[in-house]
Amino acid sequence: MTDAFLVALGGVTEPYTLALMALATFAGIIAAAIPGFTITMAIVLTLPLTFAMPPMQGIAVMLSVYVGGLSGGLFSAALLGIPGTPSAVATTFDAFPMARNGQPGRALSLGLFASFVGSLISIVILIVAAPPLALLAVKLGPWEYFALIVFALTIIASLVGDSILRGLIAGLLGIGIATIGPDPLMARERFTFGYELLTAGIPFLVVLIGMYAMSQLLSELEPSSANQDGSRALVSGDMRPHLWSVMIGTLKKPFNILRSSLLGVFIGAVPGAGSSISNLVAYDQAKRASSHPETFGKGEAEGVVASEAGNSSTVGGSLIPLISLGIPGSPADAVLMAAIMVHGISVGPRLILDHPDLVYSMFIAMAVASVFMLVIGVVMMRAFMRLLNVPKYIVVPVVLACCAIGTYTLNNRVSDLYLLAAIGAFGYLLKKLDYPLAPLVLGVVLGPIAETNLRRAFQTSTDWTLFFTRPISALLLTLAVVSVAYSVYSYLRQRRLMAERAQAAQNRAFQDGASQE
Amino acid sequence: MARNDADAALQPWLQLVSYAVLAVGAVFMALKAGALPASRWEPMGAGTFPQLIFSSMAVLCVAAIALELLRRGFPRTRPGVAWRRLMALKPVLVNLGLFIAYMIAMPFAGFIAATFCYLLAAQLYLAPRRPLTLLVVVGVALLFSIGPYYLFADVFSIYLPRARW
Numbered sequence: 001m002t003d004a005f006l007v008a009l010g011g012v013t014e015p016y017t018l019a020l021m022a023l024a025t026f027a028g029i030i031a032a033a034i035p036g037f038t039i040t041m042a043i044v045l046t047l048p049l050t051f052a053m054p055p056m057q058g059i060a061v062m063l064s065v066y067v068g069g070l071s072g073g074l075f076s077a078a079l080l081g082i083p084g085t086p087s088a089v090a091t092t093f094d095a096f097p098m099a100r101n102g103q104p105g106r107a108l109s110l111g112l113f114a115s116f117v118g119s120l121i122s123i124v125i126l127i128v129a130a131p132p133l134a135l136l137a138v139k140l141g142p143w144e145y146f147a148l149i150v151f152a153l154t155i156i157a158s159l160v161g162d163s164i165l166r167g168l169i170a171g172l173l174g175i176g177i178a179t180i181g182p183d184p185l186m187a188r189e190r191f192t193f194g195y196e197l198l199t200a201g202i203p204f205l206v207v208l209i210g211m212y213a214m215s216q217l218l219s220e221l222e223p224s225s226a227n228q229d230g231s232r233a234l235v236s237g238d239m240r241p242h243l244w245s246v247m248i249g250t251l252k253k254p255f256n257i258l259r260s261s262l263l264g265v266f267i268g269a270v271p272g273a274g275s276s277i278s279n280l281v282a283y284d285q286a287k288r289a290s291s292h293p294e295t296f297g298k299g300e301a302e303g304v305v306a307s308e309a310g311n312s313s314t315v316g317g318s319l320i321p322l323i324s325l326g327i328p329g330s331p332a333d334a335v336l337m338a339a340i341m342v343h344g345i346s347v348g349p350r351l352i353l354d355h356p357d358l359v360y361s362m363f364i365a366m367a368v369a370s371v372f373m374l375v376i377g378v379v380m381m382r383a384f385m386r387l388l389n390v391p392k393y394i395v396v397p398v399v400l401a402c403c404a405i406g407t408y409t410l411n412n413r414v415s416d417l418y419l420l421a422a423i424g425a426f427g428y429l430l431k432k433l434d435y436p437l438a439p440l441v442l443g444v445v446l447g448p449i450a451e452t453n454l455r456r457a458f459q460t461s462t463d464w465t466l467f468f469t470r471p472i473s474a475l476l477l478t479l480a481v482v483s484v485a486y487s488v489y490s491y492l493r494q495r496r497l498m499a500e501r502a503q504a505a506q507n508r509a510f511q512d513g514a515s516q517e
Numbered sequence: 518m519a520r521n522d523a524d525a526a527l528q529p530w531l532q533l534v535s536y537a538v539l540a541v542g543a544v545f546m547a548l549k550a551g552a553l554p555a556s557r558w559e560p561m562g563a564g565t566f567p568q569l570i571f572s573s574m575a576v577l578c579v580a581a582i583a584l585e586l587l588r589r590g591f592p593r594t595r596p597g598v599a600w601r602r603l604m605a606l607k608p609v610l611v612n613l614g615l616f617i618a619y620m621i622a623m624p625f626a627g628f629i630a631a632t633f634c635y636l637l638a639a640q641l642y643l644a645p646r647r648p649l650t651l652l653v654v655v656g657v658a659l660l661f662s663i664g665p666y667y668l669f670a671d672v673f674s675i676y677l678p679r680a681r682w
Binding site: 048049051052165166168169172173175176179183185186188190191214218219221222223391392393394396397398400401402404405408409412414417418420421424425428432433434435447450451454455458459462 | 556624
């Protein structure tokens with residue numbers, strides 16, 4: 001155990017690796033700060049650069065982008081009032097007013113320090129929670145694993161998007177896409193229709209790049225979002241970080257940052273619920289718990305701290321199911337999983353037993369990246385302000401070209417480029433039709449795992465009732481049904497409330513009209 | 518009012534069409550999966566799981582159609598509305614077209630030439646027409662077409678497609 005830790009520590013703290021990690025953290029911050037460029041996109045585009053690196057170094061670099069990215073949204077949120085990534089929506093509520101009130105430096109320092117503390121708390125929880133969960137997961141049979149994936153997919157479908165039906169359809173579509181090509185157990189060719197392009201299947205990273213990066217970038221060109229450029233108002237004022245006073249001030253109220261971080265870790269650990277949700281929930285909870293909620297939305301420091309601690313702490317939480325169960329909870333984690341697999345390491349509960357040095361290096365890399373994030377963020381505050389103004393006409397085509405590079409370098413296959421164009425166009429169409437894309441992407445990742453476990457279960461015993469009689473499997477399947485039933489119930493309740501409100505408003509208007517007459 | 522209704526009905530209408538298309542596709546795939554030969558070594562063949570998935574998808578799509586029709590009735594829209602909304606997406610469609618052309622051209626024209634032309638065309642289409650912008654556009658196109666090629670070739674030993682002429 002100690003040996004593995006020391007190997008990991010030595011690997012991550014190598015000067016060249018540290019330099020690469022610092023660069024990656026910087027790139028992550030920049031990428032997330034540019035509106036329209038998401039963290040997932042940044043991680044996807046980093047992947048091909050890590051192919052030539054040893055696994056430990058590659059993963060450390062990608063985690064640095066992830067950690068940097070989670071705090072990068074803060075810059076555009078505070079300085080432009082636009083969330084750079086969906087995970088910085090609540091940050092705009094207080095960081096932007098604070099910056100507009102002449103304290104941009106303080107707003108950024110508060111956010112950066114909260115992100116730093118949030119990441120560290122999440123790493124501690126990850127270190128404590130992942131190994132025991134992995135040891136438990138090793139004992140799970142194919143029945144439990146299959147049930148776990150069904151549960152994860154129903155949760156993802158019910159959490160993302162407006163319609164659970166479209167979420168479930170998207171999830172199944174993703175699993176369906178993953179069945180194209182050789183089957184995972186016997187490698188029998190399926191649904192290739194004689195096209196050589198499809199014989200190796202559709203690589204999930206191509207689906208991820210096409211669905212997530214391309215569709216998002218194309219949406220940025222729509223007239224409504226393009227108009228945002230004109231409304232950009234750069235703030236001016238005191239750009240000094242005041243880090244010491246910010247640290248003292250934040251740590252004097254430890255409950256706020258602790259509560260927000262714990263919420264972030266918990267939300268991150270639930271598949272499908274990522275930093276965009278934790279950011280809002282942590283902010284909302286801070287406002288409820290505050291003795292002066294009326295100051296929230298007007299530049300309240302606690303609001304900045306809560307929202308940024310909330311989103312940054314999801315990184316540790318989301319790695320819990322990835323490291324211990326081999327199940328990515330978000331598209332960004334799916335890319336990390338792919339990065340590990342590209343190096344020939346299988347991801348699952350045995351990861352921590354077979355490659356403890358790699359898992360320890362992930363923990364250390366995240367902690368180091370958090371320090372880099374704080375230092376780079378504070379030192380380069382002024383520079384970021386200028387970088388935020390890269391116009392969309394440069395960002396969108398350049399990042400699209402980077403998507404093409406990332407896709408080609410995965411397998412050095414030209415046919416993947418055609419797939420990318422087709423999947424990107426299809427992804428954009430689905431996005432316009434309001435289908436959530438996260439369940440689809442995770443369906444592509446989880447589908448083959450589900451199929452393998454389902455078929456293994458039947459190879460072991462043809463008795464299908466085992467799925468319902470084995471306690472953990474039965475519990476997980478029950479939870480899956482409950483999660484779908486609950487989202488249907490909450491949807492119906494919301495609809496009833498809206499109908500009641502509309503009726504009440506109509507009655508009021510009618511009464512007003514009658515009294516005027 | 519009528520125009521607003523037709524506008525608002527466009528997306529539900531398109532969603533209904535998408536459910537129908539996905540349902541038909543799912544039924545077709547489920548039938549295809551059923552035609553895959555059974556395995557001698559295991560009770561579930563290669564086709565059983567896809568059949569399960571595509572059948573469930575078809576059922577969900579039909580349920581979505583039924584729910585939508587029960588809830589709101591058949592959404593009525595006009596082709597003119599769809600055309601107007603499609604035209605509003607012109608920057609997206611032009612860029613998507615350019616990107617598809619770029620993907621098709623890359624294996625023949627090579628990475629450097631294809632990327633340079635794509636970046637130049639896409640940026641020129643989107644950027645405001647100013648002399649300084651033109652300089653920036655050409656600079657960015659040169660940097661991001663030649664830069665990645667040599668970065669990947671010299672640092673990572675990964676060769677991006679070369680021209681076939």
